Amino acid sequence: MKILIVGATGTIGKAVATALSSQHEVISAGFSDGDVKVDLGSKASIEAMFKSVGQVDAVISTAGLAGFAPFNELDDAAYDLALSNKLMGQVNLVRLGRNHVSDGGSFTLTAGILSRNPMPGSVVISMANGALESFARSAALELDRGHRVNTVSPVFVKETMEMMGMDSSTGLSAADTAKAYIAAVEGGMTGQTLDAPDYA
Numbered sequence: 001m002k003i004l005i006v007g008a009t010g011t012i013g014k015a016v017a018t019a020l021s022s023q024h025e026v027i028s029a030g031f032s033d034g035d036v037k038v039d040l041g042s043k044a045s046i047e048a049m050f051k052s053v054g055q056v057d058a059v060i061s062t063a064g065l066a067g068f069a070p071f072n073e074l075d076d077a078a079y080d081l082a083l084s085n086k087l088m089g090q091v092n093l094v095r096l097g098r099n100h101v102s103d104g105g106s107f108t109l110t111a112g113i114l115s116r117n118p119m120p121g122s123v124v125i126s127m128a129n130g131a132l133e134s135f136a137r138s139a140a141l142e143l144d145r146g147h148r149v150n151t152v153s154p155v156f157v158k159e160t161m162e163m164m165g166m167d168s169s170t171g172l173s174a175a176d177t178a179k180a181y182i183a184a185v186e187g188g189m190t191g192q193t194l195d196a197p198d199y200a
């Protein structure tokens with residue numbers, strides 16, 4: 001399969017690209033690096049990316065910006081970023097990508113465990129994650145040409161925890177997290193949320 005990975009230069013995306021590249025042709029997309037550059041916050045940029053990449057069999061997103069902040073400190077910009085980038089950026093990959101994905105192809109988006117297991121400071125991330133899961137569940141009912149759409153829900157990634165100076169013993173490695181993305185692309189499910197620990 002020819003697979004476009006948006007966010008392929010990131011912690012999870014790199015592991016997904018590595019895992020897929022032995023069996024598939026991977027095209028990497030990132031904000032500042034990759035085979036193609038894209039800004040998820042811009043529909044024009046997403047459209048330009050699909051035009052330059054051409055037809056693919058699967059689109060994976062391991063991108064999406066949203067910030068941690070206490071509820072009392074969340075300003076309009078914090079909500080806007082989560083909604084326009086993490087949520088609508090990934091939704092727009094499906095809306096704009098449909099004509100560039102072959103029959104039977106798939107979209108795999110990234111949500112996260114904070115939708116169902118929130119913590120103080122996670123409001124806008126949890127909100128975007130929950131909306132992404134609901135988007136995939138409902139859009140799956142209407143996508144045509146055999147297209148599938150799923151979300152992967154990662155837990156805290158070990159490498160991320162280490163980068164943040166945290167104890168990473170409760171985390172899941174990026175390589176193990178990547179296994180859920182492989183399952184979503186190579187499997188037949190649609191409308192599902194794949195909890196990363198279930199595939200590790």
Ligand SMILES: NC(=O)c1ccc[n+]([C@@H]2O[C@H](COP(=O)([O-])OP(=O)(O)OC[C@H]3O[C@@H](n4cnc5c(N)ncnc54)[C@H](OP(=O)(O)O)[C@@H]3O)[C@@H](O)[C@H]2O)c1
Pocket residue numbers: 006007008009010011012013029030031032033038039040041062063064065085086110111112113153154155156157158160161
């Ligand atoms: N890591 C975790 O512990 C964890 C846990 C749960 C959920 N998640 C979710 O998983 C996803 C990936 O996390 P990560 O830790 O792998 O992130 P990361 O290491 O920060 O990588 C993010 C990737 O997204 C790209 N990107 C950044 N801004 C972008 C934009 N405006 N448009 C398009 N691409 C953009 C980056 O490209 P550049 O490198 O070029 O900037 C990079 O490839 C996020 O949605 C995150 O919320 C992560």
